[in-house]
Structure formats: structure tokens, C-alpha cells
Amino acid sequence: MFDHIAFPIPYQTLALPYPVQLTIKRLDQIHPRISGNKFFKLKYNLLAAQQQGLTQVLTFGGAYSNHIAATAYAAQHFGFDSIGIIRGEELASQRLNPTLETAQDFGMQLHFVSRAEYRLRHETEYLAQLQQQYPQTMIVPEGGTNILAIQGTQEILSADDLANYDVICCAVGTGGTIAGLIESSADHQLVLGFSALKGDFLKQDIQKWTDKNNWSLTDAYCCGGYAKTTPELLQFMQEFEQQYAIPLEQVYTAKMMLGVFDLIQQNYFPAHTRILVIHTGGLQGRLKHTKSCLNLL
Incomplete structure (x- = not known):
């Protein structure tokens, strides 16, 4: 793949x-576009999503996350929709930086959340809620690390x-x-x-x-x-x-x-x-x- x-x-x-x-x-x-270490970190995550018949990838990152930008391109290239949960709700009203602009250009839906909500990104209950909200979705951790x-x-x-x-x-x-x-x-x-x-x-x-x-x-x-x-x-x-x-x-x-x-x-x-x-x-x-x-x- x-x-x-x-x-x-x-x-x-x-x-x-x-x-x-x-x-x-x-x-x-x-x-x-899938630069550096992100190429290797995304490889088996997207292969697993493909094998499971999933249609979307959701992941997490800060405003300068290389992982967010690389995931957006890789998802689009291999036929997935993508969602990025971005730390900092104040960013929603600001001009996008080059990293987030790149992600958006490749079709990623950017959801800006408060820092309090972002801290829940590893919590089982929060992840279960996201999985229910976004079925047929591979949830990939912050930075792609799993x-x-x-x-x-x-x-x-x-x-x-x-x-x-x-x-x-x-x-x-x-x-x-x-x-x-x-x-x-x-x-x-x-x-x-x-x-x-x-x-x-x-x-x-x-x-x-x-x-x-x-x-x-x-x-x-x-x-x-x-x-x-x-x-x-x-x-x-x-x-x-x-x-x-x-x-x-x-x-x-x-x-x-x-x-x-x-x-x-x-x-x-x-x-x-x-x-x-x-x-x-x-x-x-x-x-x-x-x-x-x-x-x-």
C-alpha cells in the first residue's frame, strides 16, 4: 500500500x-507529502483501516502537527475521508498556519476543541464517544503513535x-x-x-x-x-x-x-x-x- x-x-x-x-x-x-517518519507511522495504520473496510481516519494534533498534515494527504491518496481533532478552540477564528492549511487543502475536516477536551484524547470513554459519533472510522492517536x-x-x-x-x-x-x-x-x-x-x-x-x-x-x-x-x-x-x-x-x-x-x-x-x-x-x-x-x- x-x-x-x-x-x-x-x-x-x-x-x-x-x-x-x-x-x-x-x-x-x-x-x-507523507514525509519522514510519518510515512512509516501511517503505513500499517492505513493498511489496517483498508483491511477492515473502514472509510474514514480520525486523529489528533496540535497546530504544528506534522502528523496532521501527513495524515490528511495519505487519507485522501488512499481513498479515506479524514478528521483532525485540533488542540485550541481559539484557532477556529484565526488564520490557519501552513501545517493546518496543508491538512485542510487535502480534505481534512478540522475540529478545534478546548484544551480540556483535548486532554481526554487517551480516555476510553471519550474515544468510545468519538467511535459512536464517527462509525466506520479508524481512530489514530496523537502523533500516530500506537x-x-x-x-x-x-x-x-x-x-x-x-x-x-x-x-x-x-x-x-x-x-x-x-x-x-x-x-x-x-x-x-x-x-x-x-x-x-x-x-x-x-x-x-x-x-x-x-x-x-x-x-x-x-x-x-x-x-x-x-x-x-x-x-x-x-x-x-x-x-x-x-x-x-x-x-x-x-x-x-x-x-x-x-x-x-x-x-x-x-x-x-x-x-x-x-x-x-x-x-x-x-x-x-x-x-x-x-x-x-x-x-x-
């Missing part, structure tokens, strides 16, 4: 003045990735991608996650999906919290893109790369460490003019 629309995934090794090897796996290139998503994200690392790298780095939102990477990683590898959110609650979420302990998570580069930015982050993002011609976005991948570069400069990684960074896409939500944004901060 998904494999026939996948594009080849390129690798780019960056020239650095440090004694480590840094390679980026460009998952953002796997598909122009057992089917992790089945998909375990396919991100190839056999060569397992053999040729010592450290795997990725951005972390809901934990589904890093959980799949941990589960599929080799015993000698360290999986290092860079949280886009402030706080250590994600550690408990990740531990629900894996018993392995060859991983670590840091929120030191979240820049104050989810979707928040700093002048340092935007400056890094601009300079990185100019030097390496690899686009980033400010919610996830720029924060991860800021962290990776900082750790390299601190000599956190031993000499000759082979680092593989997973570019998880989400570029539809990137700030288009980082220079002008810098002037506003």
Missing part, C-alpha cells in the same frame, strides 16, 4: 572539523544502518519513532533522542513500547518547549541550511541538529564515532524566512 509510492532515501555525510562521522538519513525525501506505528518505525533502519553506525539520533515528539528505532537497533548502538517538548514525561511513554535500555533522551535543546524558538535556534537553522543545503524546520529537526552539533563540539562522542541522524521531515511547517524571523525576535 505504501511501498510502491516511496522514493529512494538518500544519505548525506557532512564535512566537519571534528573526529567523528556525521551522516544524515534523509527520510524527508521518501515522499513529498503499536501499528511502531511496527512501521522499526523499518526505518536498514541492515547497513545497523552495521555501519554507532549512534542513531532523532527528534522526539510522541515517542513512536524513537521507540521503533530502539526496538530495531543493534545491541552496540546508542539511540539518542532530542525532545521537542520540555520535561521528562516522554521517557515513561517510550518505556511503554520497549524493554531495551540502549537509549537516552534529552530536552536540553527544546528551546523552552514545543514549537517555541530562540534567536540561537533560528540563527543555527539559517547557517546550517546555507552551509549544507539541507532544509530543516524549527519544531523538530532544527532543535535536534542544534543538539547534535553542540554535543559534537563538547566532545560528547568519542573520536571516530559514526553518527546517523534521522531527518524526520515535516518541512511543510518550516519558517520560510528565518532571516526575517530573526529580526523580529
Whole structure:
């Protein structure tokens, strides 16, 4: 269902003045719309919906959710209707940001709810009400993270990735991608996650999906919290893109790369460490003019 629309995934090794090897796996290139990790997280969810004869997909997300945008396109492409339950009822009266505009353009019905209602998104009774309200619907959790998503994200690392790298780095939102990477990683590898959110609650979420302990998570580069930015982050993002011609976005991948570069400069990684960074896409939500944004901060 998904494999026939996948594009080849390129690798780019960056020239650095440090004694480590840094390679980026460009998952953002796997598909122009179902970008990055979302390709793998949605794959088995939509296959299950198709096998069950369902006609609609309903999911949850914030205003900057890459998952919302990717789900909208994938649902339309494979013949499903889609509904997005969006955190923040005040957004209903505001101009849509690029991520939500993308989702709406691909046919997703956007339902803006209060933060109090949004907090019910994991509650059995609330989900049962939604299922009753929307029959013939596959309900996919926030960020797409469930057992089917992790089945998909375990396919991100190839056999060569397992053999040729010592450290795997990725951005972390809901934990589904890093959980799949941990589960599929080799015993000698360290999986290092860079949280886009402030706080250590994600550690408990990740531990629900894996018993392995060859991983670590840091929120030191979240820049104050989810979707928040700093002048340092935007400056890094601009300079990185100019030097390496690899686009980033400010919610996830720029924060991860800021962290990776900082750790390299601190000599956190031993000499000759082979680092593989997973570019998880989400570029539809990137700030288009980082220079002008810098002037506003």
C-alpha cells in the first residue's frame, strides 16, 4: 500500500572539523507529502483501516502537527475521508498556519476543541464517544503513535544502518519513532533522542513500547518547549541550511541538529564515532524566512 509510492532515501555525510562521522538519513525525501517518519507511522495504520473496510481516519494534533498534515494527504491518496481533532478552540477564528492549511487543502475536516477536551484524547470513554459519533472510522492517536506505528518505525533502519553506525539520533515528539528505532537497533548502538517538548514525561511513554535500555533522551535543546524558538535556534537553522543545503524546520529537526552539533563540539562522542541522524521531515511547517524571523525576535 505504501511501498510502491516511496522514493529512494538518500544519505548525506557532512564535512566537519571534528573526529567523528556525521551522516544524515534523509527520510524527508521518501515522499513529498507523507514525509519522514510519518510515512512509516501511517503505513500499517492505513493498511489496517483498508483491511477492515473502514472509510474514514480520525486523529489528533496540535497546530504544528506534522502528523496532521501527513495524515490528511495519505487519507485522501488512499481513498479515506479524514478528521483532525485540533488542540485550541481559539484557532477556529484565526488564520490557519501552513501545517493546518496543508491538512485542510487535502480534505481534512478540522475540529478545534478546548484544551480540556483535548486532554481526554487517551480516555476510553471519550474515544468510545468519538467511535459512536464517527462509525466506520479508524481512530489514530496523537502523533500516530500506537503499536501499528511502531511496527512501521522499526523499518526505518536498514541492515547497513545497523552495521555501519554507532549512534542513531532523532527528534522526539510522541515517542513512536524513537521507540521503533530502539526496538530495531543493534545491541552496540546508542539511540539518542532530542525532545521537542520540555520535561521528562516522554521517557515513561517510550518505556511503554520497549524493554531495551540502549537509549537516552534529552530536552536540553527544546528551546523552552514545543514549537517555541530562540534567536540561537533560528540563527543555527539559517547557517546550517546555507552551509549544507539541507532544509530543516524549527519544531523538530532544527532543535535536534542544534543538539547534535553542540554535543559534537563538547566532545560528547568519542573520536571516530559514526553518527546517523534521522531527518524526520515535516518541512511543510518550516519558517520560510528565518532571516526575517530573526529580526523580529
